[in-house]
Amino acid sequence: MTDTTIPSTPDATDRRTIPADGTDGRPGVAGLGGAFARLWTAAVVSRLGDTLRTPALALLAASVTRDPRAIAAVVVAGQLPPLLFGLLGGVYADRWDRRRTMAGSDALRAVLVGGFALLVATSEVHVGVLAGCAFLLATLGTFFDAAAFAVLPALVPADRLAVANGRLQAGTAMAGGLVGAPLAGVLFAVGAALPFAVDAVTFAVAALLALTLRPIVASSRPPGPTVHRRVAWRAAGDGLRWIWRDRTLRQITLLAMVTNLATSGLIAIIVLYALDVLKVPATGYGLFMSAAVFGALGGGLLAGRIATRLGTLPGLRSVLGAETLAIATLAVARHPVPGAIALAVFSAGTASWNALSSTYGQRNVPVEMLGRVGSAQRTVALLAAPVGAIGAGVLGSAAGLSSVLYAATAVFALVTVVSWPMLHRGVEVESGRP
Incomplete structure (x- = not known):
């Protein structure tokens, strides 16, 4: 399934720098070990802050x-960095100690957002400062995400x-939807600076948790020119080239990109679809989205x-x-209850897809x-x-909201x-790998 000029998998000694059982002697989340429990907590705490x-x-x-x-500019400022720097984040996730990359990224974000909270509490903030803060935080986030993806197999x-x-x-999902989103408005009502102060604390906690992991390097092999000596921007294309040469991984990436077109279109119009087509009351929209x-x-x-x-x-x-x-089902539903059930199933599928596709890589x-391959996959998906x-906005205006769902x-x-035939061809290859 892969190009024979590139090794399909590293030697077993290169896959991890801690014991092969994946634990450090203590119980963890789902029995996966204390090291994973700390990584999981760091990721969840960071997500809560986000x-x-x-x-x-936005408020x-x-x-x-x-x-x-101006408000749109703030939103866009937070969305651009993964597209601009996602590939570069993967390069440094493969060059640096991944544990320190995660800790350093979140430590810098803690300082940045903590300073921003102080600024909000003491003076009037210009919209340009908001956009700049969103941009810098998202940029640092690309380095954290790349390192976190690459560190898990260790x-x-x-x-x-x-x-x-x-x-x-x-x-x-739990931290973001069940805790963070409802809490954000409450904290902002108490004080405009409070959500940002709490966010700074979450980043600091995540950074400390990352530091408790053992040092994790990209490989036990001596550093080669592809990792340390090439210009970073040239090395950024390595992940894309790897994906292109690995047929199964290329297929998974392209499938994710195409479905992301439809998913992002659904997200763009879901509030109008819920209110106008499913007749969800405005007061019940939050409950509907909790599905x-x-x-x-x-x-x-x-x-x-x-x-x-299944494999x-x-x-x-x-x-x-x-x-x-x-x-x-969501496309033909005309009542909030079946619509909410369909949305829950779709969201479950999205989470499972993300977990399984990450696992394959x-x-x-x-x-x-x-680091480079994971970042390349995320960047390609985000482009869509x-x-x-x-496209959803144009189609919805021209032919109605239901047409977007169809x-x-x-x-x-x-x-x-x-x-179906694409992924079937990869089953035998996957089953022969560790």
Whole structure:
């Protein structure tokens, strides 16, 4: 399934720098060990801070100006860095100690957002400062995300990666949707600076937790020119080249990009669809959207079982089929209850897909390439998001909101059909790897 000029997997001694059982002698989340428990807590705490800060930035921007263009600029400033610097973050995740990269990124974010909280508490903040803060925080986040993705195979056994990724998906969904989002408005009402102060604390805690991990380097092999001596921007393309040469990984990445078009389109119009088509009361919209949170929580927890019973690649095919049925149900639903159930199932499928696709990459990409390959996959998927959102807006205005759901259903149905023979060809390859 892969180009024979590139090794399909590293030697077993290169895959981790701690004992092969993935534990450090203490129990952890889902029995995955104390090291994973600390990584999981760091990721969840960081996610909690993100979901406090993001709506608080929007509320603060609205209190400074009512110009939609200025408020949109703050939002866009937080969305650009993963596209601009995502590949570069992967390069440094492969060059530096991944534990220190995670800790350093969150420590810098703690200082930055802590200073911003002090500024908000003591003086009037210009919208340009809001945009700058959002941009810098998101830029540092690309380095944290790349290192966190690449570090996981060093903390848990290969046969437990699907469970670990699922627990990460479930934990971040819980922190973001069940805790962070409702709490953000309450904290902002108490004091505009308070959500940012709490966010600074979450980053500091995550940084300290990352430092408790053992030093984790990209490879036990001596540093080669592909890791340390090349210009960073040239090395940034290594992940894209690896994906292109590995047929199964290329197929997974392209499938994710296409479905992301439909998913981002759904996200763009979901509030209008819920209110106007499903007739969700405005006061019940938060409750309606909580279905997506519970769905993601369940999907993350199920990912390990799916991988165990079906295998990673067959599991991806099944998840796509479930998402197609869910979005088709959402397209024909005209009542909040079936709409919420369909949304929950779709969200569960998304969380399971993320966990299973991450697992495949972490098992089959050499450890010294994980940062670059993982970042390349995320960047390719993110490129589709604005296209899908814009397309949904144009289609919804021209043909009605339901047409967006029908189009999304068609996209998922096509991808499901195409993926069946694609991912089937990779099953045998995957089963022969650790």
